[in-house]
Amino acid sequence: MTKLFIFIGITAFGWIGWWLGSKVGFMTGFISSIAASMVGVYIGWRIGHDYFE
Known part of the structure; x- marks a missing residue:
């Protein structure tokens, strides 16, 4: 279950970081x-660690 939350975190935060940073270059x-x-x-x-293990 932890790996799923890590994957979701990478995807969501990576997209947000790209969206914010690409406005500059x-x-x-x-x-x-x-x-x-x-x-x-x-x-x-x-x-994942605190709530699901």
């Missing part, structure tokens, strides 16, 4: 997508 969108995906991994892991 392509590389900014790419870098912000990577950073936001790392945040999504952490939040997805915390949700």
Whole structure:
């Protein structure tokens, strides 16, 4: 179950990071997508670990 939440976190936060960063430029969108995906991994892991294990 934790892996599912990590996947959802990566997808959602990566998209949000890309959407926000791409308003400035392509590389900014790419870098912000990577950073936001790392945040999504952490939040997805915390949700899966705290509530479903």
